[in-house]
Amino acid sequence: MTTTTTTAATRRTGERGDVRLTGIGKTYGSFTAVHPLDLTVPEGSFFALLGASGCGKTTTLRMIAGLEEPSSGTVHLGEQEVTHLPPYKRPVNTVFQSYALFPHLDIFENVAFGLRRRGIRSVKKQVGEMLDLVQLGEQARKKPHQLSGGQQQRVAVARALINHPKVLLLDEPLGALDLKLRRQMQLELKRIQTEVGITFVHVTHDQEEAMTMADTVAVMNAGRVEQLGPPTDLYENPRTTFVANFLGTSNLLTARTDSVTGEDLVVEAGACTLVLPRARCSAPTTTGGEVLVGVRPEKISLTHAEDADTIPDGRNRVTGRITSAGFIGVSTQYVVDSPVCPDFEVYAQNIDRDPRLVPGAEVVLHWNPAHTFGLDAAQSPLAGTAEDAAAGGEGTGAR
Amino acid sequence: MSTLTEAPPPLAPAPAAERPPRRRGRRTPYWLLLPGILWLLVFFALPLVYQASTSVQTGSLEEGYKVTWHFAAYWDALHAYWPQFLRSVLYAGSATVLCLVLGYPLAYLIAFRAGRWRNLVMILVVAPFFTSFLIRTLAWKTILADGGPVVGALDSLHVLSVTNWLGMTDGHRVLATPLAVVCGLTYNFLPFMILPLYTSLERIDGRLHEAAGDLYATPLTTFRRVTFPLSMPGVVSGTLLTFIPASGDYVNSELLGSTNTQMIGNVIQSQFLRILDYPTAAALSFLLMAAILIMVTLYIRRSGTEDLV
Numbered sequence: 001m002t003t004t005t006t007t008a009a010t011r012r013t014g015e016r017g018d019v020r021l022t023g024i025g026k027t028y029g030s031f032t033a034v035h036p037l038d039l040t041v042p043e044g045s046f047f048a049l050l051g052a053s054g055c056g057k058t059t060t061l062r063m064i065a066g067l068e069e070p071s072s073g074t075v076h077l078g079e080q081e082v083t084h085l086p087p088y089k090r091p092v093n094t095v096f097q098s099y100a101l102f103p104h105l106d107i108f109e110n111v112a113f114g115l116r117r118r119g120i121r122s123v124k125k126q127v128g129e130m131l132d133l134v135q136l137g138e139q140a141r142k143k144p145h146q147l148s149g150g151q152q153q154r155v156a157v158a159r160a161l162i163n164h165p166k167v168l169l170l171d172e173p174l175g176a177l178d179l180k181l182r183r184q185m186q187l188e189l190k191r192i193q194t195e196v197g198i199t200f201v202h203v204t205h206d207q208e209e210a211m212t213m214a215d216t217v218a219v220m221n222a223g224r225v226e227q228l229g230p231p232t233d234l235y236e237n238p239r240t241t242f243v244a245n246f247l248g249t250s251n252l253l254t255a256r257t258d259s260v261t262g263e264d265l266v267v268e269a270g271a272c273t274l275v276l277p278r279a280r281c282s283a284p285t286t287t288g289g290e291v292l293v294g295v296r297p298e299k300i301s302l303t304h305a306e307d308a309d310t311i312p313d314g315r316n317r318v319t320g321r322i323t324s325a326g327f328i329g330v331s332t333q334y335v336v337d338s339p340v341c342p343d344f345e346v347y348a349q350n351i352d353r354d355p356r357l358v359p360g361a362e363v364v365l366h367w368n369p370a371h372t373f374g375l376d377a378a379q380s381p382l383a384g385t386a387e388d389a390a391a392g393g394e395g396t397g398a399r
Numbered sequence: 400m401s402t403l404t405e406a407p408p409p410l411a412p413a414p415a416a417e418r419p420p421r422r423r424g425r426r427t428p429y430w431l432l433l434p435g436i437l438w439l440l441v442f443f444a445l446p447l448v449y450q451a452s453t454s455v456q457t458g459s460l461e462e463g464y465k466v467t468w469h470f471a472a473y474w475d476a477l478h479a480y481w482p483q484f485l486r487s488v489l490y491a492g493s494a495t496v497l498c499l500v501l502g503y504p505l506a507y508l509i510a511f512r513a514g515r516w517r518n519l520v521m522i523l524v525v526a527p528f529f530t531s532f533l534i535r536t537l538a539w540k541t542i543l544a545d546g547g548p549v550v551g552a553l554d555s556l557h558v559l560s561v562t563n564w565l566g567m568t569d570g571h572r573v574l575a576t577p578l579a580v581v582c583g584l585t586y587n588f589l590p591f592m593i594l595p596l597y598t599s600l601e602r603i604d605g606r607l608h609e610a611a612g613d614l615y616a617t618p619l620t621t622f623r624r625v626t627f628p629l630s631m632p633g634v635v636s637g638t639l640l641t642f643i644p645a646s647g648d649y650v651n652s653e654l655l656g657s658t659n660t661q662m663i664g665n666v667i668q669s670q671f672l673r674i675l676d677y678p679t680a681a682a683l684s685f686l687l688m689a690a691i692l693i694m695v696t697l698y699i700r701r702s703g704t705e706d707l708v
Binding site for chain 2: 065066067086087088092093094096098100101103104114159163
């Protein structure tokens with residue numbers, strides 16, 4: 001695909017490069033949709049803007065597209081400043097949330113639209129190739145309403161990609177598809193991105209989608225970027241409670257710093273003494289200060305209280321009683337009531353299931369201290385959870 | 400319904416109890432259609448048949464009319480009144496084009512730019528309907544009065560010399576010329592153009608404009624390639640709703656025109672009400688109907704709106 005033509009977009013701007021947002025912000029009257037933020041999307045990467053609805057991710061995307069005028073800051077595409085260019089002059093294309101296919105044009109003409117507008121006469125070969133890339137060669141003469149949701153979605157991608165944009169912007173492109181199709185399209189989009197090598201900026205509220213597809217994820221909350229990094233890094237080392245709760249699930253316990261020994265931080269949560277690596281604590285580590293200690297549910301092992309002495313030394317331990325156990329095939333999700341946290345979540349792989357682990361059983365939760373992270377206790381431990389979203393009046397939960 | 404019959408009663412009476420509600424259910428749609436069908440029968444089909452028979456009658460008012468299958472009445476009517484037919488099509492056509500030219504930008508503004516003023520502007524469009532058609536048309540007599548400010552302005556802007564050349568006006572006056580009739584028709588039928596245009600424009604998803612802009616279309620190209628094609632259903636129904644009644648109209652020509660601007664509507668009116676030559680009047684009505692049907696069919700075929708979503 002990339003070898004077929006030197007794209008007009010590339011020629012127009014001379015050099016290729018990253019998308020750079022500098023101090024870009026958007027206010028509507030007294031409401032700040034996006035707080036001035038700096039963001040660099042490296043060329044050729046698959047970048048996801050992740051956040052709940054109303055967090056400013058779509059506004060940020062629309063400012064890159066030129067569909068929204070920023071209140072402050074600048075947008076650069078490579079060396080070119082595009083902040084005040086109208087959308088039709090930007091080497092950027094968008095896959096819209098509802099696809100926005102032209103209902104009066106057939107699939108072929110929809111895909112050829114951008115080429116024709118740039119005065120390219122012989123579009124047949126390019127459109128044919130693009131439709132083959134998205135596996136819609138047979139449907140070229142159909143109207144959009146004759147296609148299924150997934151097919152329309154692929155037309156929207158083809159219509160944008162055929163222009164070889166510097167950046168492809170995807171605004172919740174899979175939101176209207178059912179779960180199975182969404183999974184399939186995630187892989188499809190990832191495949192296309194690898195194949196064409198164009199920078200993708202993907203806006204989504206689905207954390208799983210962001211983590212599967214993107215190289216880099218920026219988690220947005222209330223008009224700010226909370227944290228940015230590769231999915232594994234965001235998941236393993238969340239720096240805010242919002243990220244810890246929005247990406248997957250975290251057990252967060254309030255603890256008091258007891259001592260700092262070498263590379264480790266020793267904290268006390270209720271009657272338990274827990275250890276975590278100092279490097280994984282993003283909070284200030286003063287002795288006696290409060291800190292939020294977090295651990296992911298799948299890192300925790302569950303042992304019946306009678307076998308407590310079989311647990312190896314050096315692991316973090318918390319005792320509790322199982323309040324519920326949900327079997328979901330690959331794993332069993334337990335909720336444990338412990339003195340340090342009333343609903344401690346544990347995901348146990350279904351390898352050797354201990355029949356005694358039923359609601360009411362006394363258990364010991366234990367995990368490798370290296371899997372523990374520390375967060376600043378000044379934040380709400382509920383930020384980013386479903387309860388938080390409900391309290392904030394935002395119906396769309398993350399999960 | 401089935402739960403009722405399946406429940407307690409013994410087997411024997413059950414089928415009997417089952418039937419009546421079902422039958423009533425099957426007939427309900429027809430009962431609901433009945434008022435409409437009756438209406439069409441009494442006020443459309445019967446008069447049409449009656450007029451058709453009138454058009455092939457001969458006789459006189461004193462001796463009474465008889466059906467003699469005198470089809471020559473059609474030919475005679477066409478032969479005698481073809482200039483008025485032609486004029487009707489020309490005037491109604493010009494008025495329709497003017498309505499489209501004036502109405503499209505207004506409908507576009509209401510649909511996309513009016514924001515919270517949208518309802519107010521819509522009311523203003525419909526407001527003239529609250530006064531009588533006749534009074535509004537008579538007002539145009541004052542507006543276009545000889546030596547009045549409108550005519551004076553048109554004259555000094557040399558608009559009148561253009562319309563004189565086109566044969567739409569005569570010298571320094573507008574009243575009693577074809578232009579006056581076209582103005583009246585345009586004014587009176589403008590809302591019939593705006594409303595369907597607005598409806599079809601308003602239905603266009605604003606994101607399609609964004610998508611077109613995103614795909615390198617300038618605002619003008621977006622209009623030509625996306626907005627206008629998608630508003631075609633509105634354009635077609637607007638032009639039909641304007642052209643059809645305008646071509647049969649006689650009030651505008653009667654009040655604003657002269658004997659030289661008579662349209663077919665004026666002829667039918669005078670044949671029916673003054674000369675009392677019912678067969679000719681009926682034949683003219685049928686000819687008008689046939690002409691409109693043919694033109695509309697060709698027009699819809701050409702504009703290909705059945706293809707639009």
